[in-house]
Amino acid sequence: MKILITGFDPFGGKSVNPAYEAVKLLPDTIAGAEIIKLQVPTRFALSGAVLEAAVNEYRPDAVICVGQAGGRSAITPERVAINLTDASIPDNAGDQPVDEPIRKDGAPAYFTSLPVKAMVQKMRAAGIPAALSYTAGSFVCNSLMYTLLYLIDRQYPAMRGGFIHVPYAMEQAVSKPLGTPSMDLHQIARGLALAVEAVVENEHDLTLNMGTLR
Numbered sequence: 178m179k180i181l182i183t184g185f186d187p188f189g190g191k192s193v194n195p196a197y198e199a200v201k202l203l204p205d206t207i208a209g210a211e212i213i214k215l216q217v218p219t220r221f222a223l224s225g226a227v228l229e230a231a232v233n234e235y236r237p238d239a240v241i242c243v244g245q246a247g248g249r250s251a252i253t254p255e256r257v258a259i260n261l262t263d264a265s266i267p268d269n270a271g272d273q274p275v276d277e278p279i280r281k282d283g284a285p286a287y288f289t290s291l292p293v294k295a296m297v298q299k300m301r302a303a304g305i306p307a308a309l310s311y312t313a314g315s316f317v318c319n320s321l322m323y324t325l326l327y328l329i330d331r332q333y334p335a336m337r338g339g340f341i342h343v344p345y346a347m348e349q350a351v352s353k354p355l356g357t358p359s360m361d362l363h364q365i366a367r368g369l370a371l372a373v374e375a376v377v378e379n380e381h382d383l384t385l386n387m388g389t390l391r
Contacts, residue, residue, distance in 0.1 A: 178210040178377055181237040182369070183228060185244050185317070188219035188269050195346035195365055196243040202366035208377040213237065219317050220270045221262060225324035232328060232336070239337040239376050240325055241291065243369065244318035246342035247349075250358035251306035252368040254293040255313040255340040258323035259286045263315035279323045287326035289339030292379035296341075296372040305368040306360070313340055337380075341372060 184197025197216045205212050215231050217224045232240065246253065260283050267273040293309055300307035313319035322340035329338050343365045350359035 178239070178380060179213065179235060179237045180207075180210050180373060180376065181213045181215060181231060181235055181240045182373070183215045183217045183231075183240070183242045183321075185219045185224075186216055186269070188317075189266060191349070193346060193349065194219075194245055195343050195349065195360075195362060196245050198346065199343060199362050199365040199369055200243055202363060203370055203373075207370050207373045210373065210377050212373070217242075217321065218269060220268045221264075221272050221274060221317055221320050223270070224317055224321045228321060228325060229328055232333065237336065238380065239291070241338070241369075241373065241376070242318075242321050242325060242340045244321070244340065244342055245345065246314075246318075247345050248358065249342060249344050251308045251344065252300060252360075252365065252372075253308050253310035253342045254291065254296050254372065255289060255310050255322060255342060256293055257286050257288050257311060258313050258319050258326055258340070259315070260284065260323060261315055262320055265316070268317055279320050280327050283323070283327050284330070287323060287330060289322075289326070290329065290337040291339035292375055293339065295375040295379055299371045299375045300368045303367070303371055305364060305371065307368060310342060313342070318342065337376070341369065343369075
């Protein structure tokens with residue numbers, strides 16, 4: 178099994194993004210699955226193009242995109258992406274679309290095909306704060322998740338995909354207001370690795386069930 182995991186570069190004038198910093202800490206193999214790591218730019222147009230090029234090159238069995246959700250206190254797999262960009266701040270290219278569709282020919286929303294409940298359960302069983310999220314926002318994170326699921330819907334129906342938001346890294350919280358949630362980068366990486374394990378296990382169960390049906 179081959180899994181592509183992406184993380185964003187820093188944005189909003191910051192020097193670090195816990196998404197890709199945690200992705201970099203992941204081993205190259207998790208539960209027997211080959212892990213391909215990719216940094217994507219925090220730019221509306223370019224992030225999707227970079228992701229699509231990687232999918233076309235590597236043809237992964239699953240794709241997990243990771244982004245920062247400052248203010249959240251847990252690792253949160255996302256259930257749905259909406260066909261809307263409504264940016265409160267510019268992306269790294271200075272673009273700030275407001276009330277614009279991501280794909281004019283796309284569905285109003287797409288649901289993840291990752292086993293998000295199993296991912297959350299596995300992380301929480303290991304003592305890592307995790308919860309389901311029903312909103313990926315309307316910035317580049319949601320845009321990338323929607324682009325991925327659109328790509329799966331139109332070109333790669335056998336591929337699974339989705340998005341995980343992670344909290345601030347602890348070093349980021351130093352300059353934040355008192356009480357701002359954060360998580361150690363190694364703990365974030367551990368949570369992501371457990372989420373990957375859930376994907377691999379679920380894929381095995383799905384294969385077995387399909388064999389039984391045959």
